[in-house]
Amino acid sequence: MVILINRFTLTASPEKFEEVFEKTAVFMRSQPGFIRHTLVKSLRDPSIYVNIAHWEDAADHIRSLQHPEFADHITALAEVATPDPDLYSIAQDVARAG
Amino acid sequence: MVILINRFTLTASPEKFEEVFEKTAVFMRSQPGFIRHTLVKSLRDPSIYVNIAHWEDAADHIRSLQHPEFADHITALAEVATPDPDLYSIAQDVARAG
Numbered sequence: 551m552v553i554l555i556n557r558f559t560l561t562a563s564p565e566k567f568e569e570v571f572e573k574t575a576v577f578m579r580s581q582p583g584f585i586r587h588t589l590v591k592s593l594r595d596p597s598i599y600v601n602i603a604h605w606e607d608a609a610d611h612i613r614s615l616q617h618p619e620f621a622d623h624i625t626a627l628a629e630v631a632t633p634d635p636d637l638y639s640i641a642q643d644v645a646r647a648g
Numbered sequence: 649m650v651i652l653i654n655r656f657t658l659t660a661s662p663e664k665f666e667e668v669f670e671k672t673a674v675f676m677r678s679q680p681g682f683i684r685h686t687l688v689k690s691l692r693d694p695s696i697y698v699n700i701a702h703w704e705d706a707a708d709h710i711r712s713l714q715h716p717e718f719a720d721h722i723t724a725l726a727e728v729a730t731p732d733p734d735l736y737s738i739a740q741d742v743a744r745a746g
Contacts, residue, residue: 553688555653555698568739579744586743590651590736593706600653600736602700608691638688638698641666645684646677 551585552608553638560597562630567599570630574623578603581617583610599631608637649683650706651736658695660728665697668728672721676701679715681708697729706735 560567571589578584587603605611614620627633658665669687676682681704690696703709712718725731 552691553686555688555700572740575740575742579742584744587740588651588738588742589740590653591739593650593735593737595734598734599739602653636693636696637691639691640686641689641697642670642673642685642687644673644677644686646682 551640552605552611553640554601554603554605554611554635555638556601556603556633556635558599558601558627558631558633560599560631564591564596564599567630570626571599571601574627577617577619577623578614581610581614583607584614611637649738650703650709651738652699652701652703652709652733653736654699654701654731654733656697656699656725656729656731658697658729662689662694662697665728668724669697669699672725675715675717675721676712679708679712681705682712709735 558567575587575589578587583606585604585606587601589599589601592598603611656665673685673687676685683702683704685699685701687697687699701709
């Protein structure tokens, strides 16, 4: 499993960003290898969002980026936010006991 | 629920950082309101780690930072990495169907 962390600095309203992001998320959820994602918003700065997405492996994520349909999503997102993505492997994953 | 995302830029080896981080994580896991955490490492840059921690609410997380024992962990971590933390609320959380 790999984890994509994509930090968005908004250039539009949070409402507009979430509306555009949701369309990309619907596409991503339909792609092979997608496991789950969580979009979070900063409590300190309302113009900062982070998407945390779990994928089966890096190749699955990269394949989704190369999908012809994804170019339109990239264009739409670029109009409402500046992304800063990176892929990660898991070093530790621990839940509280019980 | 709130989510802490803490991005670490390492100033020591990954092995040393993970060793020091694990001691802080053991402390955090014992604190009221801690739910789970995932430490991830960048596939692009081995000096970048991100800790994603779930807490019941912001007050629980802040209380853990104010715990007398936490000062020692901050000092130890500062010797191996530069942290960049922020707290987030969840905007969307979606898993694949099935």
